[in-house]
Amino acid sequence: MVFRRRSAVYMLLVGALVLFLGPFAWLLDTALKAPDELRALPVHWWPHHPNLSNFRDALTHIDYFGYARNSLTIATVYAVLVTLASAWAGYGFARLHAPGKKLVFNVLLSTMMLPQILTLIPTYLLFAKLHLTNTYVPWVLWGLCGAPYLIFLFRQFFSNMPKELEEAAIIDGCGQIRIFWRIFLPQSWPVIATSLILSFSWTWGDYIAPSLLLDDAHTTLAVKLAYGYVNAHGSPLGNLVAAGAVMYVVPVLALFLILQRGFVAGVATSGLK
């Protein structure tokens, strides 16, 4: 009975795995096909002459490294700044008290419900007036303010740390900034890891903000990938799209796989319940 139930679990899980990993397999498969194989009938399940030239072509057909550098710059700058700023604000919401705090906190929570693009349209007009479009300044500004979701994440984590930590420090004459910087921040690595992964992948994957704020030269890989791979007649080059997408997706997956232990611990502490 137990044995039969366990094998049913395995069968369901393997079935789910095939469904969930299948798309990756087809992406990789397509990336290894020669251009004329894409038109072969019946469909070639395996590339007959697999080679890596698509990856080379995907890098040169568009200025892949240039766009990747744009994406990397934006995502790194934003992730580092927003993580620090969110930890900073999260500490305030978790450990300090002042009149008006409840109001500020409720405003913070309700901003999570705002459709991002609602503020993005006027923000675009505002930045255009200030000549900040086609620069990465908006991402620096967004980063410096912190993100409500991440602030909430840090607040949950800091709330759960024992009070003795700061009491001893206060007796020693530490100010709040030192307590935050020297005691709380170094202990919060799971949340820092989570925050870095989340914010990096948001920006790396974002399509809307860069397509609004950046022109073709400054835009990110996410935007360029979506329409950059066409031949002279305007038809899409499926195998190059696939190769480009593999190189676009793999860094995010790798980052996740390396940091996933901390990531899931962080998500679990974020007060999802």
Place this chain on the structure above:
Amino acid sequence: MSTGQITAPGAPSPSGEAAARPGPRTGAHSARRRRSLSSRRALSFYVFAGPWVLGFLALTAFPLGYALWLSLTNADGLSNNSRFVGLDNYREVFTDPETMSSLARTGIFTAITVPLTLAAGLLLAILVNQPIRARGVFRTLLYLPAVVPPVGAALTFKLIFDRDSGAANGALDALNLDGISWLMDPYARWVLVTLTLWGAGNAMIVSLAGLQDVPKELYEAARIDGANTWQSFSRITLPLLSPVLFFQVITGIIAAVQSFLPLLISLDPTPRGVTAVPEGNYLFMIHVFAQYFANGRYGYASAMLWVLFLIIVAITFLVFKLSKGAVFYAVDPEPDKQSRPRTLGGK
């Protein structure tokens, strides 16, 4: 209150109230000293919350006000002489058949994907919570698609459902069936639903975290009382998991009504072409994009987004009201979770 707070005296309450009490009691210090300490703390709260507050005012509140103003004008981004048109844009939102049908389609899309994702996530969570080999590997691999950026996911699904070279039609062909234009009506909406479900790993992780908080003793007690698997699932697992499922319903709805994935799956090779979205996938957000990008109607797009925001608020409120009694809080909604860090590879 959770037991964690009872066994850990001195731990601050989640809202940080405890931290607000005057610091260490150092003998016979006067009340004045204490007051100055607490006002220093109040000041430091604003030092810490200040950057966010400033950022909120400059980058959220101000643009929101600007959006409200735009929604009352006929701004189009081309001419400089936009003028105040009152509630005309809002009237148009509710009378434009295209806006209304895209809104209805968004409602249907949400009603389909939210329960399906919830159910798939819960099923997967139960499976990877069983005492089996390599379950950490299963957890990680099933979660992986949820990490793929939207553009990458959309491109992948475009390749699979391509009419000529895609795997879907390849499989049909192997069965001697005719190929299907998957990315066109009437099939495009199902490709979109499938693509959305591909990210069910997110729901799995959240439900898994909830499952691991269910005390094992409850199942043992139920078994001794003669409960079968279905009974312990419906009487123990579901009620204890209801806050987690409730959370997912709320966030799921908020995300689904804002979905712009159809834009990415049907994106033309021509830059920013949004005209090629099949009707079945012409969701509200796509309509907003079309009005904004293709027609430059900033005013109308802003009005549509304000309406969407109000709808989100109303739905969230309604779900909160309706779920009263259905959501079962066994412990404080904000229990001490630090004591149990979980990992994908967990025991």
